[in-house]
Amino acid sequence: MxxxxxxxxxxxxxxxxxxxxxxxxxxxxxxxxxxxxxxxxxxxxxxxxxxxxxxxxxxxxxxxxxxxxxxxxxxxxxxxxxxxxxxxxxxxxxxxxxxxxxxxxxxxxxxxxxxxxxxxxxxxxxxxxxxxxxxxxxxxxxxxxxxxxxPAGLAGEADEAIRQVTWRLEQGPQAGGQTALLAISRAPYYVSLPQLALGEGKQVINWQGITIEPFGTTRIALPVAKKAAAQATAIHYQVAIDSGETRSGSARIQP
CATH class of the missing domain: 2.60.40.10 (Immunoglobulins)
Known part of the structure; x- marks a missing residue:
């Protein structure tokens, strides 16, 4: 970006x-x-x-x-x-x-x-x-x-790596007392999200320029002022693909 x-x-x-x-x-x-x-x-x-x-x-x-x-x-x-x-x-x-x-x-x-x-x-x-x-x-x-x-021979397709990312919300002491959105990747590719949104209406939280690392967990802190977004059940995103274009998508938040 x-x-x-x-x-x-x-x-x-x-x-x-x-x-x-x-x-x-x-x-x-x-x-x-x-x-x-x-x-x-x-x-x-x-x-x-x-x-x-x-x-x-x-x-x-x-x-x-x-x-x-x-x-x-x-x-x-x-x-x-x-x-x-x-x-x-x-x-x-x-x-x-x-x-x-x-x-x-x-x-x-x-x-x-x-x-x-x-x-x-x-x-x-x-x-x-x-x-x-x-x-x-x-x-x-x-x-x-x-x-x-x-590297050569990586499994899967880079443009489909977003499908190997699962999402969940983490709350409590393990999140440092702050609610966090977790993106857990099983893909060997970096996933670049120009736009990411959680929640709806006035409680929606928007981020820009989120990068998800391969085989890792990316923690994205939620603003304290929008705690209600922690009840959201889905995220919406724009993901960058190899051609330079972006695709829109959404994913369910795992319990």
Whole structure:
């Protein structure tokens, strides 16, 4: 899923190795991001020599694009990250309306063979410098998208993995005193839910960007103000599939 994140100037300098000195990252206001990325998540099947990620500049001025991968630790200095992939080029200049590509290659380090592994591709768009820019606040945008490494021979189909997820509500001391929705997966695939809803009417609880891990239990806390939703008997969701599309569905909550 695409995230536009805000970080302080100190973090920006760390993330970009000084490239963004004097640049403050902020959530978008009136300004619009020019960077376009084709896709919402990326699948890297085992045995693939390389994965191509298409990018472009939809703006009217040049931009500088920095890209790197992480394991989910989005605040870590990219120079200190160890991931089993090489992404090139790490820095590129895109002219207005230019289209280009980044190439991701697996370097062969050992990864689990019975389930997918998840990494994140970061895209940082640096805006152009304008004239008379002293003391001018510049806005940059950062997007993060999943990169899933998929071993060969996994059981079942990735697009049907949601059917191997069961749901139940957990209450009491085992939930830390707070009611939680549990998603229990028997699938070797990551399940990405852009939208998830529990309950009906005024008591409905909506979440965005939920990821369910393979062969694990994902706990999703319920807001205390909507305890009545704990009586719900079904969840409704939008699930992302390999094509980049989403499917709607629902599932019963197990007793």
């Amino acid at each position: 695409r995230d536009v994140v805000a970080v302080r100037l100190r973090q920006a300098r760390r993330l970009c190795g000084g490239l963004l000195a004097g640049l403050l990252l902020m959530p978008p206001g009136g300004a619009q991001a020019a960077l376009a990325v084709t896709g919402t998540r990326f699948i890297y099947p085992a045995g693939t020599s390389a994965l191509t990620v298409r990018v472009g500049n939809n703006g009217e001025a040049p931009i500088l694009l920095q890209a790197w991968l992480d394991k989910g630790d989005m605040g870590t200095d990219p120079s200190g990250l160890a991931v089993p992939f090489v992404l090139s080029p790490p820095i590129a200049r895109l002219e207005p309306q230019q289209r280009s590509a980044l190439v991701v290659r697996y370097t062969g380090e050992s990864l689990p063979g019975d389930r997918e592994s998840v990494f994140w591709i970061n895209f940082l768009e640096v805006p152009p410098r304008t004239t008379a820019e002293a003391n001018v606040l510049r806005v940059a945008y950062r997007l993060r998208m999943k990169l899933l490494y998929r």
